[in-house]
Amino acid sequence: MEPTAHSQQKTSTPPSTETAEDLAFKLNAALRNGNKRDVLELLEKGADVNSKAESGWTPLQSAVQANDEDLVRLLLDKGACPHARKDNGGTAFTEAAIVGNVNVLELLLDCGLNINDHDNNGFTAFMEAAWYGKEEALKFLYSKGANVNLRREVSEEKLKLHQGGETALMDACRRGHFSVVKILVQEMGADVNICDNKDRNALIHALREGCAKKRYESAVSIGHFLLGCGADVNSKDECGKTALIQAVEMQSLDLVKALLEKGEIDIDDADEEGNTALMVAVEKNDYNIAKLLCEEKARTDVGNLIAVANRNRAHDMSRLLQQYDAKFVSETLKDWEPNSKRWSDQLKNLYKMYRPMIGKLKIFQCIQQRIWNTSQGGIYLGLHGGTEVAVRISCSTEGDNEKRFFEQCGNCEHLLKLFQFEKARGYMYFCFPLWERNLEEHLQEPEDQMDYKDALRMIFQAVRELHSLGFALQDLHPSNFFIDLRGKIYLTDFDNKRELIEGKEELVNADLEALSRLVLYVLARGRKPLQQVSPADLAADSPDYKEALDLVSCLASHDEWGLEGLSKHPYFWSKQTRFKFLKSIWNKIKDLRNRKAVFQASNATESSPYPRWTKEIDKDVLNIMENPRKGKPFKYSDDVTDLLRLIRNLDEHPDSRISNRIGDHAEYFLKLFPALTIYVYNSLRQNPKYSHFADIQDPSL
Template sequence: MNEAEVLNSQLNDAVYDQDKEAVLELLEQGADVNSKVDHGWTPLQTAVRKGDEELVRLLLARGASVHARKDNGGTAFTEAGIAGNVEILKLLLERGSDINEQDNNGFTAFMEAAWYGKEEALRFLYSRGAKVNLRREASEERAKLHKGGATALMDACRECHFSAVKILVQEMGADVNIRDNRDRNALIHALKKDSDKRRHESPVPIVSFLLEHGVDVKSKDECGKTALILAVEMESPELVTALLEKDEIDIDDADEEGNTALMVAVNKDNCRIAKLLCEKGARTDRGNLMRVARNNRSSSMENLLREHKVRLAPETPRAWEPNSKRWRAQLKKLDQMYRPMIGKLKTFPYFQQKIQDGIYLGLHGGTEVAVQITCSTEGDKEKEFLEKCSHSEHLLKLFQSEKEKGCMYLCFPLWEKNLQEHLQDPEGQKDYKAALKIIFQALRELHSLGFAHQDLQPGNFVIDLGGKIYLADFGSERRSIEGQEEFVKSDLQALGRLVLYVLTGGRKPLQQVGIEDLPRNSPDYTEARDLVQSLFSPDERGLEGLSKHPYFWSNQSRFNFLKSIWNKIKDDRKRKSIFRDPKAFPYPQWTKMIDKDVLYVMEHPRNAKPTKYGNDVTQLLRLMRNMDEHKDEGITNKIGDYAEYFLEVFPELTTYVYNSLRQNPTCSHLADFQDPSL
């Protein structure tokens, strides 16, 4: 170490030892007040850790930064949340700390205070605006591993700080049913066994409290274990009894290994809990219970199982290959594991089997399905709506449904990916125009049923194995459009943003993409821009008319449209009235832009009088019509396909002519051009 490094190291040691005289002396000798030692600790962070308010003030007065971060992203303020010193928290806030600042793992000072049970600090931070239900933000890499997303309440539950849990829920309104990125709620965190606090504190009071406050008992941990299975693993009869009193508990639910609560109890040789489960009707024909009891040399367990008529029912895995490529591994796993059947449905609602939020893999009578789980009342309404979609081509249809214990299981034909995933797949073939045609058609079908969607986002468009796109409504935001034109208008505006999202390849989040992001080098740029602007400011065309917008026309249809206008409007005065503003015409010198040889041939036709083409739009349309009706071999050899040539040289012409016609009351019908491909 050089001299400066030695001084800085000594400064941090002096702060740790709370030796104020040494700190002052080292600062006078030139030690850096913002220097860092191992793992990025600064003197200020060390003083906060020690809870030494006087030292904190001294260092701040000497220029210590409250914004400096350790290697893990922690600041003096997040460290103060761990220490729980309210005066230091107050002081750091006065010096510019952010109440909700997070370290690299997403921890805030409020979360740290909850983790360490610092109740006074919790109350202070809440009074200053700390977000109670904030979920830990994870980096993209961590999120892919399903890490992050926990809340302060989950931390307090995991560390068995019962008083902090009560404060968070009763005084601060903490949501007991928020889930982290592994789909675990506060109840699951309270039942996890990996905390040192388990040696000294019982989770029973916290679990009982959460049950009283409406926590969802169906949540699972990262291994698919239910709260009941976790309670059995903890060998807590009190918790098992409390959970079994809840009607929502599925006593025969199993984890990803196929183990039920009873199988776990037998394996642990816990007769008291096994008896509780058997008396509550747990199935005894799953797993080789008697063999496990014999291997444990437990005669009492064997006797208990005999009382409940245990019989062996071995299962042999079937040789089966799913149709789905993407979900193959998880479907095979689902097929082979034990799961309690819901009618003809086999599903496992935990994060490894999740398709997207609220949607899980399933097998209904052996058919691969996507399963949406709702409460029965909502499910009945949803089922009634889905039955109306049965004749629609591009609205997601219901395959089957099942009901059990107040829940409705809606089963849909399984899809491979949603629109967002499709656009972001580097290997996927993407025909944006074809996809948008279907998206428009799907929304038209929904509107024809009398509903506006109100949640047009990429996750609600799903794509099956054959590449067919369907519109779903998993957010159930749809509204009746009867007498509610504003709902239709908001759908069209949302559709405009979705068009931008698709045409920019999903590179930006839906709410951030704008017209300026459209690729200018696209041959459809002008038409796409006009389509989006028309959706953002809907007019009399509505969705039906905009589905026939020039953006969707083929190049040949655009060319046919342009050259037909000269023939359809015979009166020269009428042509001039349609295109009355010469300044709006994007090509006022078009005769200089077109190939000079082409123009010469057209102005000097064989066996006809020479003619002259002016620079206005009607003359350009006349030339296009004459060229196509009197084809010249020399021109064809030079420019190739006429439609491709003109649309490349004059890319804004179609939109200009289309809008000019549309805005003229006597000729607006001519803009309603029928492209055979539509």
């Protein structure tokens, strides 16, 4: 018996309301949980086997990460693309090397992947296996032709910063995988003396991580092994530290002995800060290493070794050094004058005092050295390699996100850039170029000589740059804009109030509204608090008054031209650009009826600001223009198009009688008709046919 239409409707599965994005998210989650039943069900519902979840992860890559060979085979059978890449350029193949699953690697390799293919950071599957210590995967990839000595390929931009060039051996050394290091060198012939783009060899990579307690033993073992394999002991890291200096920093007496026994090392070689191996040993109060270095004829006349030993209360060390002719030298600091005028006294005090160095950073966290308070803590003065900086301190767990944000600001002209950073004892020290004052402080200065138009131009660009990075600030307060010695303005977000825009237009609109208040605050010279200032506080006699009012209105109403378009607003135009704009309109709009139509359409919302302009202009000027020496008489009407015609004719057919009477044409007309520019500008903008005539970039900017 055939089922009825009613029974068919009752038993059928209702159509899914889930979006493709929902299905992709659930599919990736099911794969990472190894839930085959849910995977099959989602695929039957129409989940795209090649969809991408967060950070570009495909279902196949998620299955590989879950180390589920059956699910990998299932997805490949369903048409999953083995060549698909995550946002960082990684593939399922490189992910399989991280997991170390040889069967999956072989399965993917049979799909035609290039064994030496790499992600955006230059990592190949072979390098990933070395980094994560996956020995079987490493051996398999080597047997299939992986290039053992391949150096990490990076973009041209990173290459300029000397990044990249590392090998699988360097990765294994850095991560402390001693057994992998031995396999790479002894079984696969890895070259121990290849250098990366910072001229560091495998030995340097091994020792640079050796100070960490959990890596100490493996670093010592790898160091001894590489020395036995002929590693170059004179290679240095990016800070100029030799293997000997690094071994002293690790406080490994055995490794120091092994390096000195090579007889190829300069015992007095110094890093970029001038520190020798002996100086490091004395600073760390390692008597045995210092004694060995002295016995091996290390110089004791470099650095004030006795003073350092005395500061550490290391009397045995002091006597040892004296036995090898070290002398106490009374420290006399050379005269030093900071660039900063405002912070000069505090910087001089910091320069003179002794402080333990944090990398290249000298800082003293005390109220006298604090220059600003934020909700995230204080900002302090510092000297980084002798350069005056402002220092913000964050916990390392939060600092990585901060560092990523500030690094994104590196190519922006008016976002505060990260100068350098240091890490120590679970904290990150972010160093920024030192500023003199913030905008709020600057406007309170009685001698303030700020070019307000130029200041707002920089503020606008700063906000545009922040938006271009995908963030809205929601805190465009004048205290967040800093001014350096040259008067350049920078925006920063030390309070972490930025939010990702990601299509949230309301965040951009909120920034535009905040910017409208900030414009009023700046133009009102900061005489009122930000939240109390209003258009009534602007000087009505200012030559930019009408333009400023219009700019504030456009920002507050989320003008359709956006911040990019408003950065070209007539407020920012010079006097000559405004006058040139007015006199060009008559020629640009060719037909007389069209000229009148442009302004008549505008009159529906805003009437001409000068309906009787012929009565306001100098009578003699109007008479001369209506009765030219050469040409027919012409009667100008009070229509705004005739005013524009007069401005155009006056400038294109100069008459000395007029020039002698009114002087500079631009000065005269802009002062007499201050609302004309913005009226003409808005009239054009409201007309789709002629709006492009309003899109002007002042050539003087």
